[in-house]
């Protein structure tokens with residue numbers, strides 16, 4: 025049986041394991057963390073992410089463990105609407121805790137997941153020739169194994185990427201606070217709120233929790249002794265609902281946001297394919313990091329089937345995924361340039377223009393990029409979802 029090794033058991037890695045298993049591969053997942061579980065707060069699964077999840081039988085679990093939302097539009101820091109979506113029906117997004125998304129993906133794959141296994145080297149091999157070789161360290165020493173296919177889903181600081189392409193990261197200039205906070209007041213609408221060089225967003229992820237993020241300009245690596253106090257101070261003059269939510273929070277996490285110095289020339293090398301943040305980390309301004317990782321992950325299984333011509337499968341993956349994901353990277357940058365990365369002057373101009381824009385057209389344009397469909401299916405899922 026053809027063997028695939030997936031490096032990393034994050035959102036992309038688990039979804040890839042599920043897809044590759046359905047495509048006939050025997051799958052082993054190597055995860056450096058001692059436990060394959062997700063930390064962090066929430067995120068929004070957009071229509072493309074839901075369609076990807078459908079392919080591996082995880083969409084219903086995500087719906088059940090998340091909260092159905094719709095876009096409300098964009099506001100100014102003081103709460104004044106810049107672009108307000110007309111009251112419409114229908115679900116556009118699913119807000120979900122990252123841990124529950126991770127659990128939903130773990131439930132639909134049955135790969136052999138090895139935790140505490142930190143990959144240190146990958147030799148890519150050649151399709152049709154030498155097999156790939158993956159080396160990892162675990163508590164009992166160094167190991168290595170050969171594989172017919174390696175899917176690198178080892179995230180932003182991907183070892184596989186640096187071994188194969190050596191690309192450097194650059195700091196975005198922004199850091200992001202995130203929290204899942206107990207709340208029963210916010211409704212099912214998701215609005216972005218833009219201030220000078222900052223963005224705040226809040227979305228419901230369950231009947232009694234709201235995920236919020238505060239994305240703000242800040243030097244990298246700034247030490248902050250009391251993060252809760254710092255985020256309260258930062259947003260102290262923002263809209264009352266923003267302040268109230270932060271006030272109700274007693275735990276936040278914060279990550280500096282890094283992206284690639286320049287795009288990779290391609291996502292495949294030998295028998296290795298890079299997916300998710302390993303291939304194309306993007307600014308969080310479009311909310312597509314996890315959604316694009318889900319797209320990539322299911323595309324690996326749909327396009328690179330066990331027993332088929334590997335070189336042709338990898339070529340097809342490259343052809344379908346490179347343009348699509350670079351478009352998402354570029355759109356995230358454009359969103360940043362016209363949204364949260366604008367300083368006070370630029371914002372004033374942007375806000376004036378936004379007030380003249382018909383909201384329905386602007387929102388339609390803004391969400392068209394999510395309208396992606398998977399390149400095929402694995403046929404009907406067995407009744408128990410496996």
Ligand SMILES: Cc1cc2nc3c(=O)[nH]c(=O)nc-3n(C[C@H](O)[C@H](O)[C@H](O)COP(=O)(O)OP(=O)(O)OC[C@H]3O[C@@H](n4cnc5c(N)ncnc54)[C@H](O)[C@@H]3O)c2cc1C
Nearest residue numbers: 032034035036056143178179200300301311312313314315
């Ligand atoms: C502030 C912020 C907000 C965000 N909000 C959203 C959002 O709303 N919507 C959205 O779609 N995305 C969002 N994202 C992005 C999203 O979280 C990531 O893009 C997504 O998690 C990428 O998935 P991945 O599987 O590629 O990488 P990860 O989820 O990072 O998983 C990588 C895995 O690989 C493991 N690993 C790393 N190195 C090794 C190694 N050497 N050996 C073995 N295992 C290894 C790690 O432990 C980890 O489990 C946000 C990101 C940030 C920073």
